[in-house]
Amino acid sequence: AQSVTQLDSQVPVFEEAPVELRCNYSSSVSVYLFWYVQYPNQGLQLLLKYLSGSTLVKGINGFEAEFNKSQTSFHLRKPSVHISDTAEYFCAVKGNFNKFYFGSGTKLNVKP
């Protein structure tokens, strides 16, 4: 069975500081990995995805993530956050039969 763990439910950070949101997954098969962002009162928007190839994936809004197969991790990073990055972030795994498994979400709170 596949599962996704987001270790931090909330991450407070000051504006212009770097941030890392952690995601670990468990899977016995090859997976596709995703990060989604949900701004208040909105749906989920795709930030970035790892399908194959380079383990460092760049997404929108200056975010990037690194796929680490040995540690089964797909952590999301941004070198300098803005107030507008305040949102909830979801890590997801796409496994067999097109089924998506979502983590429980990490709320990023960027303070001025």
Next chain:
Amino acid sequence: EAQVTQNPRYLITVTGKKLTVTCSQNMNHEYMSWYRQDPGLGLRQIYYSMNVEVTDKGDVPEGYKVSRKEKRNFPLILESPSPNQTSLYFCASSFGSGQGGGYTFGSGTRLTVV
């Protein structure tokens, strides 16, 4: 514009009154799915559809029905809503199994059952 359209965005209803939340996508996606989002529980899959006339239960299907008569539409039906179905609902679509594409999500439907 490629999108998933859900209606309505907000709905308040009474216990037992049947309702339908519509979902439509214009990307020719084979796969469509319904999720509910509750605080502390993340996103939980209700039902999904691999293609027209092919639907299956997700993790929390009780109290819900779906149909997939056309590729673009995937309505969610609550035959007899109850207060524990008060939640934020999302429809999502993607290309089929074997392809790496992610979901495209609708904007959500906030349902309150009183």
